[in-house]
Amino acid sequence: MSRRFRIGVDMHTVDGIHQGVRTHLLELYARAVQIAPDLDFYLLGAPKQILIAHNKAYEAANVHTVAMERTGPLGRLLWQLPKLEKSLALDLLHTQYITPLSNSCKTAVTIHDILFESFPQYFTPFFRVRSSLLMRRSGRNADQIFTVSGFSRRELVDRYHIQEDRVLVTPNAADEKRFHPDGDGAGYLQKRDLVPGHYILSVGRLEPRKNYEVLLRAYAANPDAPPLVIVGQRDFRFQKLFSLIESLSIADRVRILEDVGMDELSSIYRHALVFVYPSVAEGFGMPVMEAFSSGVPVICSDSTALTEIATDAALLVEPNSVECLREAISRMVADGRLRTYCTQAGLKRTREYSWHKSAEILVQGLRAALVS
Numbered sequence: 001m002s003r004r005f006r007i008g009v010d011m012h013t014v015d016g017i018h019q020g021v022r023t024h025l026l027e028l029y030a031r032a033v034q035i036a037p038d039l040d041f042y043l044l045g046a047p048k049q050i051l052i053a054h055n056k057a058y059e060a061a062n063v064h065t066v067a068m069e070r071t072g073p074l075g076r077l078l079w080q081l082p083k084l085e086k087s088l089a090l091d092l093l094h095t096q097y098i099t100p101l102s103n104s105c106k107t108a109v110t111i112h113d114i115l116f117e118s119f120p121q122y123f124t125p126f127f128r129v130r131s132s133l134l135m136r137r138s139g140r141n142a143d144q145i146f147t148v149s150g151f152s153r154r155e156l157v158d159r160y161h162i163q164e165d166r167v168l169v170t171p172n173a174a175d176e177k178r179f180h181p182d183g184d185g186a187g188y189l190q191k192r193d194l195v196p197g198h199y200i201l202s203v204g205r206l207e208p209r210k211n212y213e214v215l216l217r218a219y220a221a222n223p224d225a226p227p228l229v230i231v232g233q234r235d236f237r238f239q240k241l242f243s244l245i246e247s248l249s250i251a252d253r254v255r256i257l258e259d260v261g262m263d264e265l266s267s268i269y270r271h272a273l274v275f276v277y278p279s280v281a282e283g284f285g286m287p288v289m290e291a292f293s294s295g296v297p298v299i300c301s302d303s304t305a306l307t308e309i310a311t312d313a314a315l316l317v318e319p320n321s322v323e324c325l326r327e328a329i330s331r332m333v334a335d336g337r338l339r340t341y342c343t344q345a346g347l348k349r350t351r352e353y354s355w356h357k358s359a360e361i362l363v364q365g366l367r368a369a370l371v372s
Contacts, residue, residue, distance in 0.1 A: 004040050005370050008090040008105075010081060012045030012068060019205060020286045021096050021112060024148065024172055030055035031359030032366075033063050039366070042088050044068050044081070054262075077101055092143070092370055097131075099138040106369050108144040110170070111135055113152045113283025115209070115304070117159050122209040122280070136160050144369035146170050146362065148284040151305035168365045172284045173353040174293035178266045181295025181347070185267025192257065194268070199227045199255075200329065201272035201296070203265070203287040204279065206256070207235035211278040211301070211319055213244060218278075218325035220248040225333055226273060229255045231265060269294035274332045274339070280319045282306050288314065289353060292346030297339040299328045313349040314342060 009029060013022045033041050034057050043051065043058075045068035051058035066088065068080055081100040085093055093100070094108040116123040116131050123131075139145055139160050145167045147153050153167045186196055200219070204210040212230065219228050228250075245251050260268065269275070275291035277300040285306045291298050292313060300310050301319035310316060315332060317324040332338060 004038065005091045006040045006042060006089060007366060007370075008042045008044055008066075008081075008084060008088060008093040010045065010076075010093070010095045011043045012070070012076065013096065014046040014050055015070075020172065020284065023286060024110075024112070025096070026051070026054050027173070027175060027355045028170065028359050028362055030057045031356050032363050033057055033060050035356075035359055036363045036367075037062055039363075040064060042066050042084075042090065044084060045070075073098075092366060094366065095138075097138070098134045099142055106143040106372075107138075107141070108146065108366060108369055109138045109142040110146040110148070111139060111152070111156060112148050113281075113305075114155050114159060115281045115283060118155065119209065119281045122207075143372060144168070144365045146365060148172050149305040149308055151308050152283045168361055170358040170361050170365075171353050172286045172289060173355045173358060174286075174289045174350055175355065176293055176350070178262065179269060179290045179293035180266075181270055181343075183270070185263070186271065188264040188267040189271055192255070192268075194227070194229065194255075194271070196271040197273050199229050199272055200225060200274045200276060200333070201229050201231070201268060201291075202276045202278070203231045203269075203290070204277070205235040206230075206232045206238035206241055206258075209280055211280045212241050214320065214322055214325055215276060215278045216241070216244050216248060216250065216254070217322045218329060219254070220250050221322070221326040222329050222333075225253075225329060227253050227255060229257060229268065229272070231257045231260050231268060233258050266290075266294065269296060272296050274299065274329070276325075276329065277301065277306070278317075278319060278325060279303075279306065285309060289350060293350045295343050295347060297332060297342035298346055299325070299332055309349070309353075313345040 040062050042064045044066045048065040077100045082102050085104045090105045092106040096110050099107045099109050116128045139162050156162050157164050245254050275296045275298045277288050281304045298314035300306050300314050302316035303319050315328050317328045
């Protein structure tokens, strides 16, 4: 009997802030462990109860959870992961963005984006320098590279001179079992004092790149618009948003929800009148896909990967123009035919993206790296 390959997956982000990387890992590997029952997956740093609560697929016999003490990125890359490679006798380790500085097995890395290269103003100087050095190295040394969009692959090829055929695209998607247009879950809205079909929604971390300042100014210029709900956890430089809400005198019309669970989030999506995603730059833009899948008409920025996933399915606007966004919000709220068109186009677009298809690409890449 041939030996089973052992694949380690750094999943420490699963036990942290809700963000795109966390969702990407949870959704992708829930499918991968089913697609490849002949491979053993060692999920590092992910509490088993969180995995199983997310998807019962994580109860499979080829899934092994491994505790990993919480530490900073330096300790994880220099010590924790290399030690686990040896103690678990891993054949391959899959990490996000950066590979460990020394390895005793083959490596795969998913570099979701390198936005700090093209939009440095939204990142600290230390983050830019560290990330540029380490991600270039990771892209050069990894046995397999993944990313999440054609935009991000072009960036890796153009800026880091990585051969295009070395980069496989595993796009994000929406879990249609969670994000769908069926009208259930209204009870969650009652607890939040929200009226179904009578609020504008935006989802994303509270940080400058998400461009909430432009959204708030555009919203303030639409005094007759329904309430604005922003779902997101505080990240860095978030304080300005709360000050701006007060200075624009819209505190009675804007709700910021920082404690929303996944089931509640899906309900808040599907009952929104309009979804707005004003982000300046994205490697993919998962909330847009979740809104599409929820049957909600979308307004989003015409930039980076957002153009790739939303063209012809959403109302696109120039991200730095308050007036363009103000006009788009006014138009979408007032025009029922436009909302219906965008809703139908968004649902159609979601059929082009599938976590299962992406997981098949992931497994294909992992297998290729294992035998290379």
